[in-house]
Amino acid sequence: MKEKLKKLFAYYKPYRFLFYSDMLFAVLGAVITLIIPLIVRYITNEVVYFEAGDAVKMITELGIVMILLVFLEIFCNFYIGYFGHIMGAKMEADMRKDIFGHYQKLTFAFYDNQKVGHLLSRITSDLFDISELLHHGPEDLVISVIKIIGSFSILLMVNGKLALIAFAFIPVMLLFAFYYNRKMKAAFKKNREKIADINSQIEDSLAGIRVVKSFANEKVEMKKFNVGNNNFVEAKKLSYRYMGIYNSGLGAMTTLITVVVLLAGVGMMLNGTVALADLLTFFLYINNFTDPVKKLVSFTEQFQNGYSGFERFLEILSIAPDIADKPDAEAxxxxxxxxxxxxxxxxxxxxxxxxxxxxxxxxxxxxxxxxxxxxxxxxxxxxxxxxxxxxxxxxxxxxxxxxxxxxxxxxxxxxIGIVQQDVYLFAGTIMDNIRYGRPEATDEEVIRAARNANAHDFIMSFPDGYDTDIGQRGVKLSGGQKQRLSIARVFLKNPPIxxxxxxxxxxxxxxxxxxxxxxxxxxxxxxxxxxxxxxxxxxxxxxxxxxxxxxxxxxxxxxxxxxxxxxxxxxxxxxxxxxxxxxxxxxxxxxxx
CATH class of the missing domain: 3.40.50.300 (P-loop containing nucleotide triphosphate hydrolases)
Known part of the structure; x- marks a missing residue:
């Protein structure tokens, strides 16, 4: 796992400035949430006992400070919400480039044993979850740690006994979270496999939609789809069961902290060991103390999604092409x-x-x-x-x-030029498809290749000529027309074999x-x-x-x-x-x- 995390963190390297600034504003925002309750405590404990004129002046000044802090917090949240997501999107793009580039290197032997839907899921949904983890993960972790440590330290300062009562629940929460984290990780991995199966089935069905309709087999395809869809729902049920236990358990514990602290605090206040202002301050920080725990709950879910996606991402990158250039291969x-x-x-x-x-x-x-x-x-x-x-x-x-x-x-x-029975044409224009034989070719060279392939006349019969859009896999052309375009493509390539x-x-x-x-x-x-x-x-x-x-x-x-x-x-x-x-x-x- 250490090596995998090292590879994951390597994607931050080109965006270090964005990462560090994102972390800076995340820390700043967390600190602000800790400072404001301290100001409130100062007002309720100290300022209210000042002379009327001094109290109004001080409350006004502190009010302005708190308003400025709120605006600063708004900016911090905007920065991590906007620029943090931009960083995540750029990292996702880098990963997509890496995996697509790797797909290009893999050989026929690999694709003979793979489904397109599975490969697509690794480059779409998996990478989105990874980018969300890379963006939100560190900042959520930093904010949570600062708030937990900061609020606990302040709670100790306000009242040590009440702070220890609140903290006593934390080890139980951690053990609970650790146990169900492992359960959720396995469940989320299964979810990914099931959604990949569905993607593959959908891709297969849509690619062969003309065959489906020619045999009037829409119901057959729906039946196949429903099998995969139901398997996905069953897999989701298991993960949601664990997630439900996880969220409800931690939610109950955080609520229990508030209830226990309230009962203990009221008892202490009746004994005269806790002032009302301190108890009110305590409840302000209890919220700061339990909210990060809830954030950590969502982080763990996010981590399971993102990390299981990254493991699948690495699985593909770890497959070495079975056919590659020798180190001393010659031109x-x-x-x-x-x-x-x-x-x-x-x-x-x-x-x-x-x-x-x-x-x-x-x-x-x-x-x-x-x-x-x-x-x-x-x-x-x-x-x-x-x-x-x-x-x-x-x-x-x-x-x-x-x-x-x-x-x-x-x-x-x-x-080497190859003309196959099953011609593959890309979505786009006739010009684009012929030029695929030699991407740097001029329009004149493309037209010459089409003439040599006896394709020019039928191309010019279309209203848009060479700019005619031929549809997915050239569905708008006849078999003979598609074949002549594939020959024109090879003419343009001009190979000796x-x-x-x-x-x-x-x-x-x-x-x-x-x-x-x-x-x-x-x-x-x-x-x-x-x-x-x-x-x-x-x-x-x-x-x-x-x-x-x-x-x-x-x-x-x-x-x-x-x-x-x-x-x-x-x-x-x-x-x-x-x-x-x-x-x-x-x-x-x-x-x-």
């Missing part, structure tokens, strides 16, 4: 595009069996290679190993004779022909891997690799593989028999152009 500003797999094997963490086994493959720069095979044999996995989305389990992959693990990740991925991951399999024949033409144009003079679902789209590939669970089973051109009458021929005729039509080949398109 690779230029790439020809020669790729070689040497005895490469790979298996996902949760699977005991290997997806790829002892793959050996050499691809010359500029080659056009197609990968075919049934689902699950590792076509996408093999291509995902080239940009190091996953790390090989055994063997090595080389680009231009250099092990990709010795190349800086940023350089490696900058040389391309990976087409079943980029046309989800399109109708007309859209496929347009997109295929764009892909073939993009592939010219680049090392290209095509994962093919429709075999008719890769008949003129320079090399076709047939993958099975045992590895590369067949290799050759379309004609060579048909002559072998093996796996490829079987796959081809199965495709042909299902009525899938062909599209223009790479060579035909080049000639056409």
């Amino acid at each position: 690779m500003p230029k790439v020809r595009g020669e790729i070689e797999f040497k005895d490469v094997s790979f298996g996902y963490e949760e699977q005991s069996e290997r997806v790829l086994r002892h793959v050996n493959l050499k691809v010359k720069a500029g080659d056009y290679v197609a990968l075919v095979g049934s689902s699950g044999v590792g076509k996408t996995t093999l291509c995902s190993l080239i940009p190091r989305f996953y790390e090989v389990s055994d063997g090595a992959i080389f680009i231009d004779g250099k092990d990709i693990r010795d190349i800086r990740l940023n350089d490696l991925r900058n040389h 391309l990976i087409f991951d079943e980029a046309t399999s989800a399109l109708d024949n007309e859209s496929e022909q347009v997109v295929q033409k764009s892909l073939e144009h993009l592939a010219k003079n680049r090392t290209t891997f095509v994962i093919a679902h429709r075999l008719t789209t890769i008949q003129n590939a320079q090399r076709i690799l047939v993958l099975t669970e045992s590895g590369i089973a067949e290799e050759g051109t379309h004609e060579e593989l048909l002559e072998k009458r093996g796996i490829y021929e079987s796959l081809y005729h199965r495709n042909f028999d299902t009525g899938l039509s062909g599209v223009m080949s790479k060579e035909a398109i080049i000639k056409d152009e």
